Amino acid sequence: MITEIIVKEIRAGLRTPKVGITYLALVVLIPMAILSGGLRYTGAASEAALQAAVERDRLTNVINFSEDLLERGVHTFRHPSVLSILVGGIEGDSAQRGLASNTMNPEFDVSRFNSVPLLAVFGNFDLEFIVKIVLSIFALVYAFDVVSGERERGTLRQMLASALSRNDLLIGKLVANFLLLMIPFLAPLIVGLVLLVTLYPAVALGGEEWIRTALITLAFVLYAACVFSLGVLVSTLTGRAIMSFLILLMVWVFLLGMVPQTAVLVSELLLPVPTIDNVKRRHLAEFSPAQRAFGRKVEALWQRFHAEELRRRPAEPVERSPGSAAAYERATAEFEEWRYDERMRIGATMALEYQAFASEMRKAGQELVRDRELRQDRQNELVLAICRFATPAGALTFAANRLARTGIFSSDKVFRKNVEEFSRKFSQENQRLIEENPSLAGMEGARADPVDMSSIYPEPVSFAREGLDESVSGVLQDLAYLAALTVFFIGCAFLSFQRYDVR
Amino acid sequence: MTSAKFISAFAVVSLILMPSLFFGMNDFLVKTGDQTLQGELNLELLSSQPSWMVAGRHGLIESKKPFILSIFDRGIDNSLGRLAQINTEVDARLDKSTKLVAPIRAMFSDIDLTFIVRVILSLFAMLMTFDAVSGEKEQGTLSLVLSNAVPRHKVVLGKILGGFSALSLTLVLPLMIGLLALVFSYPTFLVHMSTDAWIRLGVMVSAYLVFLLVFFSAGLFVSSLCRHSATSFVALLTLWVLFAAIIPQLSLAAAERLLPYESYNVLQTRAFKEIGELHALRLQRFYENQGYGRAIRENRLPQLIADIMDAELDLQQEITDKYERQFRRQQDSQISFSTTLGRALSPTCALSFAVQSLAGTGWDRQREYLSQLREFQKAFRSYIVGAIESIRVDNYWDVFDALYRNKELDVDRRAVTFEFREESLAVVLSRCAWDMATLAIFAALFFAAAFVSFLRYDVR
Numbered sequence: 001m002i003t004e005i006i007v008k009e010i011r012a013g014l015r016t017p018k019v020g021i022t023y024l025a026l027v028v029l030i031p032m033a034i035l036s037g038g039l040r041y042t043g044a045a046s047e048a049a050l051q052a053a054v055e056r057d058r059l060t061n062v063i064n065f066s067e068d069l070l071e072r073g074v075h076t077f078r079h080p081s082v083l084s085i086l087v088g089g090i091e092g093d094s095a096q097r098g099l100a101s102n103t104m105n106p107e108f109d110v111s112r113f114n115s116v117p118l119l120a121v122f123g124n125f126d127l128e129f130i131v132k133i134v135l136s137i138f139a140l141v142y143a144f145d146v147v148s149g150e151r152e153r154g155t156l157r158q159m160l161a162s163a164l165s166r167n168d169l170l171i172g173k174l175v176a177n178f179l180l181l182m183i184p185f186l187a188p189l190i191v192g193l194v195l196l197v198t199l200y201p202a203v204a205l206g207g208e209e210w211i212r213t214a215l216i217t218l219a220f221v222l223y224a225a226c227v228f229s230l231g232v233l234v235s236t237l238t239g240r241a242i243m244s245f246l247i248l249l250m251v252w253v254f255l256l257g258m259v260p261q262t263a264v265l266v267s268e269l270l271l272p273v274p275t276i277d278n279v280k281r282r283h284l285a286e287f288s289p290a291q292r293a294f295g296r297k298v299e300a301l302w303q304r305f306h307a308e309e310l311r312r313r314p315a316e317p318v319e320r321s322p323g324s325a326a327a328y329e330r331a332t333a334e335f336e337e338w339r340y341d342e343r344m345r346i347g348a349t350m351a352l353e354y355q356a357f358a359s360e361m362r363k364a365g366q367e368l369v370r371d372r373e374l375r376q377d378r379q380n381e382l383v384l385a386i387c388r389f390a391t392p393a394g395a396l397t398f399a400a401n402r403l404a405r406t407g408i409f410s411s412d413k414v415f416r417k418n419v420e421e422f423s424r425k426f427s428q429e430n431q432r433l434i435e436e437n438p439s440l441a442g443m444e445g446a447r448a449d450p451v452d453m454s455s456i457y458p459e460p461v462s463f464a465r466e467g468l469d470e471s472v473s474g475v476l477q478d479l480a481y482l483a484a485l486t487v488f489f490i491g492c493a494f495l496s497f498q499r500y501d502v503r
Numbered sequence: 504m505t506s507a508k509f510i511s512a513f514a515v516v517s518l519i520l521m522p523s524l525f526f527g528m529n530d531f532l533v534k535t536g537d538q539t540l541q542g543e544l545n546l547e548l549l550s551s552q553p554s555w556m557v558a559g560r561h562g563l564i565e566s567k568k569p570f571i572l573s574i575f576d577r578g579i580d581n582s583l584g585r586l587a588q589i590n591t592e593v594d595a596r597l598d599k600s601t602k603l604v605a606p607i608r609a610m611f612s613d614i615d616l617t618f619i620v621r622v623i624l625s626l627f628a629m630l631m632t633f634d635a636v637s638g639e640k641e642q643g644t645l646s647l648v649l650s651n652a653v654p655r656h657k658v659v660l661g662k663i664l665g666g667f668s669a670l671s672l673t674l675v676l677p678l679m680i681g682l683l684a685l686v687f688s689y690p691t692f693l694v695h696m697s698t699d700a701w702i703r704l705g706v707m708v709s710a711y712l713v714f715l716l717v718f719f720s721a722g723l724f725v726s727s728l729c730r731h732s733a734t735s736f737v738a739l740l741t742l743w744v745l746f747a748a749i750i751p752q753l754s755l756a757a758a759e760r761l762l763p764y765e766s767y768n769v770l771q772t773r774a775f776k777e778i779g780e781l782h783a784l785r786l787q788r789f790y791e792n793q794g795y796g797r798a799i800r801e802n803r804l805p806q807l808i809a810d811i812m813d814a815e816l817d818l819q820q821e822i823t824d825k826y827e828r829q830f831r832r833q834q835d836s837q838i839s840f841s842t843t844l845g846r847a848l849s850p851t852c853a854l855s856f857a858v859q860s861l862a863g864t865g866w867d868r869q870r871e872y873l874s875q876l877r878e879f880q881k882a883f884r885s886y887i888v889g890a891i892e893s894i895r896v897d898n899y900w901d902v903f904d905a906l907y908r909n910k911e912l913d914v915d916r917r918a919v920t921f922e923f924r925e926e927s928l929a930v931v932l933s934r935c936a937w938d939m940a941t942l943a944i945f946a947a948l949f950f951a952a953a954f955v956s957f958l959r960y961d962v963r
Contacts, residue, residue, distance in 0.1 A: 018737050025744060036756050047765075051772045058776045072592070072779070075772070093582055093602035093609035097768065109598040113582035115766045117866045118755060118838055120579040121855060123612070125752040134744060141740065246508060246630065250515050253623055258519045260611035265526040267607075276604045277566040277586055278537050281544045284564075288551040295553045380607045387611060397610060408606045 005164070005172025006179075013180045022138045023184040029130050030185070034192035037085035037126050038200045044080040044112065045202075048096065048460040051077045059454040065440040069430070069453070073101025076422055078415050079460035081405040082209055085196065086216060088124030089406025098419030100426045102358060105365045106419045127189075128400050131220045132256070132393055135185060136227045140248045142177045143231025145241040147497065152241050156502045170232075170497050174490065178228055182221065189217065208468050215472070215479075216403045222482040223396040227252075229489035236496040255391040263386040263394075271379045279372050283365040290364075294357050298350060305346060312338065348438060355434075359427075380408055392482055399478040405465045409474070418463045422456075429456055509669050512627045516619055517677040523614050524681045527574035528689050530601075534569045534585075535695075541566060542920055549919060550912045555894070556808075558912055559887035562590025565879075565921050567597060567872055570863035571695040572703055574685075575616040578855075578864025581608060587876055589921075591816060591887055594774070594823045595880045597873055617858050620674065620711045621747065621851055625718040628670055629739040632722025634732035635662060659723075659957045663950070667719050671712055678708070699928050703861045706932065706939075710861075713942045714854045718743070720949035727956040750849035758841035764833030770826040778819050802896040805906055809892035816884050838866065846938055850945045857938035860931055867934065871926055879921045886918045 013019050055075050062069050076098045084091045095108035113120035123129065147170075150156040159169060193213070196203065205213075231248055238244045274282075314331035317324035387394030401407030433451065434440055440451070545563045552558035567585045584597035602609040685692045696704075722739055729735035798807040845852035859865025890912075896905050 017734050021737050021741050025741065029749065032752075032756075036752070039756075039759070043763075047769055050769055054769075054772045054776055058779060090602070090606050090609040093600065094606060095603055109584075109603070110768050111582070111600060111603045112766075113579070114584045114598060114600050114603070115768055117579055117583060117869065118758070118841055120582040121859075121865075122748075122751040122755065125748075125755075129748075134748065137740065137744075141737070242634070243507075246511060249626060249630070250511055253515055253519070257614045257618070257623075258522070261519070261526070261614040262522050264607065264611055264613075265522050265529075268526070268529065272533075273605065275533060275537060275566075276599050277541075277564065280564060280586075281537070281540060284548050285544055288547055291551045291553075295551070298553065376605060376607075379605075383607050383611065394611075401610065408610060412606055 001164075002168050002172050002175075005169060006176045009173055009176030010180060013176060018138075018141055019180055019184070022141075022181070025134065025138075026130070026184045027188045027191075029134060030127065030188035031192035031195055033125055033127050033130055034085060034189075034196050035199065037088070038196050038203060040088075041080055041082065041085045042200060042202055044084075044091075044096075045460075048077040048079050051075070051097075052457075052460050056454050056457045059457055060452050062451040062453060065433070065451055069451075073099050074426060074457070075099055076419055076458060076463075077460045078463060081465060082203065082205060083212055083216070083404035084126075084406045085203065086126060086213065087128045087400045087404035087406055088126040089128075089401040089404055090408065090412070091406045092119060092124060094412050095415070098415065098422075100419060100423035102355065102427055102430055105362050105369055106416070106423045108416065108419070127216075127220070128397070131185075131223060132396065135181075135220075135224055136252065136256075136393075139181055139224050139228040140231045140245065140252060142181050143228045144235050144244040144248055146173050146177060146232050147235040147500065148238050148244045149235070149241040151239065151500075151502055160502055166497055166500075167494060170236075170494060174229070174232060174493075177232075178225065181224065181228060185220075185224070186217075211468065212403045212405075212471070215475070216400055219396055219399045219403065219475070219479060219482070222479060222486065223392055225486045226392045226482050226489070229486045229493065233489045233493040233496065236493050236500055239501070256393045259391040260383075260387050260394060263383045263390070266386070267379045267382040271375065271382060273375045273379055274372055276372070279368050283368050286368075287361050287364060290357075290361065294354075297353075301346060301350070305342065308342075309339065352434075352438075384408075388478060389481065392485055395478040395481050399475040399482075402466075402471050402474050405471065409466075414465055415463060418458075422458055425456055429453060508627070508631055509673060512624070512670075512673040513676065515623060516673055517680060519614060519619060519623070520616065520677050520681050521684065523616065523619075524574055524685055525688070526613065527577070527615065528685060528692065531569050531571065531574060531695075532689070532691070534566070537566060538568055542916075545919060546914055546916060550914045552912060554906065555887055555890045555912065556906070558914075559591035559884070562588055562592075563883070563919060563921075565589060565595075565876065567869075568923055570868065570925070571692075571700050572707070572862035573864050575704065575707065576858045576862035576864055577613045577615045577617075578859040578862060579866065580864035580869075581613065583866075583869045589876070589880050589883050591812070591884055594771070594819075594827075595873075595876050596771070597869065597876070616678070616711075617855065620714060621854060624670070624674060624711075624715055625743065625747070625851075627673070628715050628718040629722045629743060631666060631670065632719055633726050633735045633739050635666070635723055635726050655958050656954070659954055663720070663723065663953070667716060670715055670719060674711060674715065675708070699925075702928060703931065706935070707858050707861050710854060710857045710935075710939060710942060713939070713946050714850055716946040717850045717942060717949055720946060720953050723953035724949050724956055727953060727960050746849045747851045751845050751852050751855075754841050754844035754848065754852070757844065758837045762833070762837040762840055764830070764837060767830055767834075770830050774823055774826045777822050781815065781818060781822070802898070805891055805894035805896060808906065809888050812891065813888045816888065820881070846941050850942055853938040853941040853945075857935040857942070860935040860938070863925070863931075867931075868926065872923060875923055876921065883919065886915070 055077075059074065078096050078098070080091055081089075092113045093111050095111060097108070097110040099107040099109075101107075145152075147156070150159070160166065197205065230251070231244075234248050234251070235241075235244045238247065312335055314328060314335055317328050384394075384398060388398050389395075398407065402409070433453075541564070545565075548561065548563065549558050552561060565587045567587075569580070573580055581601040584600050584603075586599040587595045587597050589595050721742060722735075725735045725738050725742070726732070729738065795804075795807070798804045842852070842856055846856055856865065860867055891906075894905050
């Protein structure tokens with residue numbers, strides 16, 4: 001009985017314009033989104049590789065160790081996540097470059113959107129966007145008149161006049177319409193993936209990536225089911241179809257737009273985080289007295305040197321005789337030699353002291369940066385806690401981003417850890433080189449032989465990202481939430497439909 | 504029924520607009536708050552350095568001043584860099600965007616007034632009109648209305664004017680309430696809103712209204728084309744997706760495919776490498792020849808260093824400019840191709856560009872900021888070179904002291920303070936004139952089409 005209803009519904013649905021248009025739209029949009037994602041990914045990946053190559057090249061031939069390397073530091077570049085092709089996440093706004101240096105804390109900068117601002121105007125055009133915006137609207141369009149539309153057309157009464165139970169009818173309609181929605185979604189998706197693999201052979205999708213893709217698709221389907229069942233529920237609650245759609249549109253706008261926005265606002269008010277320039281300036285402001293103290297220390301050293309200089313400076317001979325002139329010249333030459341050596345020695349000592357001082361400065365800055373990061377983390381957690389439960393869109397965003405490894409926790413944090421690790425290694429290597437050859441650290445370093453440090457330079461792809469286990473356990477609750485919501489909406493729809501006035 | 508639609512639209516807009524405005528204002532105040540400390544701290548930073556050379560190397564930190572209208576339109580501002588380092592080492596660059604620093608903002612984008620108009624109100628506009636004609640026909644009331652002695656064109660005009668006024672109110676009223684709320688909650692709001700800003704806001708609102716007229720007229724037009732309101736509904740939704748999503752992305756994709764360019768980062772890495780080699784050579788030459796010994800004997804070492812530094816900075820500037828020019832040229836052609844295509848084909852694109860220009864949250868203001876920052880960088884570098892140049896060495900024995908050890912640098916406040924000159928109203932208005940014109944043309948076309956189509960409508 002139910003199967004008959006389903007088949008009938010599907011046949012009826014296929015004749016309506018909405019199915020044709022949905023199919024047309026998704027057949028165009030989905031492969032387009034996937035392929036443009038592929039284009040973007042390969043562009044970003046080759047850029048990271050190119051920049052890394054240039055930087056590594058620079059490291060093979062370091063001429064002025066002190067200035068060039070110690071102070072300027074070394075840049076590492078992040079390879080984009082493969083699945084950013086499907087779910088762009090925050091990749092566009094996250095730092096692609098990390099700086100490791102002796103005198104500064106690891107710095108992160110250079111985001112894609114900042115470099116190519118046009119990309120930021122309309123945001124990520126990826127599969128997630130299509131599902132969250134386009135597919136969800138279509139889901140509402142399929143669902144809103146499932147019951148109320150039939151009632152308006154007068155056909156509902158006819159259907160129930162036959163020996164059809166309300167439950168069966170509703171099940172039939174639900175299944176049929178959801179299938180009608182899923183087929184124009186899943187078919188282009190598969191086509192898009194096939195095209196991706198064919199046209200972009202450079203994109204390496206291993207077993208793990210395919211599992212992730214499957215899970216992401218599952219998340220999308222669950223989300224669509226959730227929105228669809230909400231639509232059906234509202235349809236069973238209202239008499240007129242247009243009223244259903246109006247209500248649904250409002251709910252859609254709230255859940256998609258207002259809830260996340262309010263969550264971010266509330267979190268910002270409850271747990272404010274200082275801006276990065278604020279932290280930088282505070283660091284420098286705190287550091288400036290230390291700088292002056294260091295300056296005074298240096299001053300004291302030079303004063304002592306001056307005193308010694310005055311003591312050692314040879315006196316001009318009282319009478320001018322060839323003997324005394326020669327002696328004076330010799331004494332001056334000796335004095336100049338001593339002076340030069342002493343200056344070099346002090347210079348080298350000062351350089352080493354400065355290194356120690358610089359690491360103090362870095363440590364102090366680290367405190368502030370860590371504090372800021374902790375606050376940011378707490379704020380993030382609050383926002384996510386709200387969004388993942390207050391709106392299905394929040395759960396979907398989080399789950400999709402995490403599975404694609406383009407989200408907050410799985411992407412940014414890991415890169416930072418990696419750069420900090422490299423920074424430590426970099427400092428250690430520097431220390432080792434200076435200990436072997438102390439003149440590298442001072443001004444003499446300019447005349448030393450070129451240093452080759454390229455062996456420690458990491459490749460962009462070597463920066464590890466979160467493993468499959470972690471991702472999956474992270475998103476289980478979101479998938480469960482979406483499924484539970486769907487079941488809840490469907491249950492309510494059944495209850496509501498029992499009492500529905502079909503006249 | 505109609506009043507229910509309008510009331511719900513009004514409610515939705517108000518409820519979403521309020522937190523949006525407050526969040527924007529809060530954000531704006533935080534960013535501007537830091538600005539006031541900036542000057543003092545920069546001065547402190549510089550004067551505590553041990554020598555002019557080191558001062559030049561460390562330089563200043565500048566953070567971008569936000570524009571008050573970012574409260575209403577966030578644009579792409581939060582994705583664009585805000586911090587720049589001005590020094591003698593690296594070319595200035597605006598980085599560390601708000602979203603880079605606070606990734607949660609990237610995950611859940613800000614809702615602003617532009618979003619409300621672009622997405623919510625345009626959908627409502629279509630929702631209100633899709634059954635304006637075909638719905639009445641279905642209900643049979645259309646023939647009734649037209650059987651009166653009311654001429655058709657008056658009916659159409661009545662519908663359009665009446666409906667559109669109501670729609671305008673769903674935008675204007677919440678906005679006014681929002682403005683009042685802002686004035687009462689944030690006393691500095693009115694201080695920041697200069698006359699210039701009010702005019703810009705006025706133009707923004709008219710852009711919004713013309714944009715809504717486009718979708719309103721499109722709704723009427725499609726409604727009068729279709730027999731069934733269900734068809735017109737789906738057709739309008741498709742049109743909306745086309746304008747709001749498909750065309751913008753397509754024009755962007757086309758531009759990327761046809762006019763690709765190496766990103767600035769790659770160019771900067773290359774420039775960085777070239778300059779690095781330059782610096783290394785500088786130090787080698789400095790010690791090996793360059794009249795170093797003679798300069799010391801003649802008490803002229805600071806002046807020699809100033810000369811060398813000046814020449815090096817010029818060369819560095821040349822290298823950077825070379826890459827910069829190439830990059831700008833390619834970037835400009837891609838951007839103008841994409842924006843021209845987008846705005847010609849989609850009113851949503853035209854609106855976004857116009858509003859971003861007016862609110863100072865688009866690429867234009869960033870570009871202007873960056874170029875003024877680079878001018879300032881040149882001036883700062885000249886200042887440092889000048890300061891080194893003016894070091895007087897009286898005594899052969901004091902030369903190193905004079906160069907490398909200063910008790911306290913006497914920094915000229917004016918020379919190290921950067922003031923951004925906002926673009927003039929005339930420039931901004933002329934830039935968004937194209938977009939406004941496009942919007943007006945779209946509106947006029949759909950309006951005329953709706954008019955004509957209704958006049959020939961078969962009411963049977």
